[in-house]
Amino acid sequence: MEWLKSVHFYRKVPADLTEATLAGGTISLLSSLAMAYLFVSNFRSFLQIETVTSVRLDESQEKKIQINFNVTLHHLPCRFASVDIADVMGTHLQNVSANISEVGGVGEGCLVKGVVLVNRVPGNFHISAHSKAHSFQPGQLNMTHEIGRMTFGRPLTPAMLRLLPDDVAAAHDVLARTLHVVHTSHVLGRRQIDTYQYTANSNNYQDGGSLPSAVFSYDMSPMQVLVQTERKSLASFLTQLCAIIGGVFTVTGLVDGVVYHGSATLKRKMQLGKIV
Template sequence: MIKKVKQALENGEGCRVYGVLDVQRVAGNFHISVHGLNIYVAQMIFGGATHVNVSHMIHDLSFGPKYPGIHNPLDGTVRILHETSGTFKYYIKIVPTEYRYISKEVIPTNQFSVSEYFSPMTEYDRTWPAVYFLYDLSPITVTIKEERRSFLHFITRLCAVLGGTFALTGLGIEYDMHVGCLGEPEY
């Protein structure tokens, strides 16, 4: 088995990880690494921790169902390592979100923001490289709702546009103003 894995690594093959995790609504983490292997086997396959390549591409990472207009900041993230190895850490702040459709249907989901940190391996490190996702939940819930605007709102916006157009076209007209004095100035 070790020979097959080493041959796959030499051919540039890697792992494809996908799935769904159910977690409690408390801070935590999940990570992808090789330190779950027997250290002896990992040493035979990779020749040491500094030779483990944790390059990765995140196609899709979300914390709940998607809703119209959502942007998940890690989707499409690519991190390629060439001559070094190390540990990636993604610090994720999750914000509980309710999306309310016009039809009154409510989707409970989450949005998140992320910051990342890379720590390169040195020959003195005693850990193995990994990709960590450390998350924390916000105590505040955001509600996004679809709604129709009233006809009065439409009329108000229309009047604002027409008034602005009239004001801008009126700027080109010159006015002649005459200022008159009562009497002549004294010297």
Template sequence: MGRASRLMRLDAFTKTVEDARIRTSSGGIVTIFSVLVIFCLVIGEWNDYRKVSVISELIVDKTRGEQMEIHLNITFPHIPCELLTLDVMDVSGDLQPSVSHGIGKHRLDKSGGIIESKFLELHPEHPKHLDPSYCGECYGAVAPDTSKKAGCCQTCDDVREAYAAKGWAFGDGTGVHQCEEEGYKEMLKEQAGEGCRIDGHLWVNKVVGNFHIAPGKSFSNAQMHVHDLANYLQGDVHHDFTHTINALSFGPPLPTDLLHENHHQQNPLDATSKKTSDRNYNYLYFLKIVSTSYEHLDHGYTIHTHQYSVTSHERSLEGGKDDVHPGTVHARGGIPGIFFSYDISPMKVVNREIRTKSFSGFLTSICAIIGGTLTVAAALDRGLYEGARRIGKLHQR
């Protein structure tokens, strides 16, 4: 009993005798109200505990020798697919002329409907109208490496590639046996009033560079990158580089859940439209690309991608007034088309998901809610009880 007596003296929670308790209707109301308040506050605290926030950290990007994936989807309503060429070049000296692998071209009618889709390949099939043993003439040029038979230009495209390697203009293929057999000239006339959508992805070195979409085959002439513009400029149908950038991104796309949670990760050129009636018009987009990673909390994975900012400029190559800034005069020269010049930032943004509150903090808040609510409720109930007693005494007098 002595030990139990000592423990009883340490009891901080002294008990009251049941007979000494008084229950009132006002106390019942305060109790119900207290339970509702505690329930609402606990739900709010639980939602706060489950909430995930994203913190951003800026570090030096130490990656070297990587390649970067570019996803694009661009519509040209006033120029046919046959006249469009996609080229990539960078400061390391890497040149990818007439990019074909991973790129699709979709022929569009005047209303924007798809006539035909063609996904370009590095090695196209042999034309059905030619015998497999056929060895075509290259008309003074050297057969390209893409030809299926060494030293031979078997297709119209082979002759075009051979002319481009020499830096010669090609035209509509008149007098070239392969092109006449394939009906290249007739195909150009048939597609003259069509539009084109180019989409797909390409890989580039992660260094300063540019990619552009311009008319005609590209080739190098006196260490200059030029395009054969004959079919683009001399056709009877008017062509221009009115375009809509449906989507343009660098690196893998973010999952749907991260897109909803990270609204700041937007591609600024998505759904961008530009209009012109000048066929000799040049659009320039200067992009600043920043490596970005997202560390997902719940799923435990990290996504490495890129985001970018953009500055755009446009000018007429005829040497006139700019459509956007009247009165500004531009010098002659250049290639009509759209050009994307990108620069790589030496910094990297790391976005990390964290919980705003720890589990121990959540439990502490729950205890504080329950204790604080009951304390305030007890004081309120005591005040109501004492007030009712005093009013009762006054009535008794």
């Protein structure tokens, strides 16, 4: 086993051959505090989850997208409320009723909520008044409404919902909203959750030849936002920890050596009378 002793990197020096100084003790205490602070900071950083966002071309193969909505019409009865869909491919559906429910509100109001499935192309869906037994005059219709929810894709937790502002349209006007939709994927470890975010612009105008309505135009961005959550690996944490300990130990050793030799030189010169 003698050969094993010969490769010992950290050979011990007898305590009676070492010298302890007040300056060295102070430096050692400060270095210990510095190492403790850096260790705690590094450990907290290791526990935190880092979010990295990137943009890439959307390669989704989905041909349809789901729109979830909840709109309150304050003055239009449910029997007249109609949900219509149109897009640039020529699709035009009137009075869509599948997966849509209408709940009568206080007075003549109506709550329209549900889900519509649309093509992943620019288009719009709008809520307007329709009736085979009645004729409507633009000045007599009050399409004042309030948006409770408007999301794309499958419903998610409330924290992931992107809500429209609670805009209220003035009576007898057309309130057109343009929604710029971006496919967003959240990667949580090995799990990926696909969502859709959007920005919304509103334009309130009067169209003398058309009935008042609530129009929601949408277009799909060709880009996809990828949101990844990452955590530092254990190997990275241990590497940084060793760097902290080794770095502080080395620097304080150099400082201690400079202080020790400097004070020893100064003391020796004072003893020789070179410094008064």
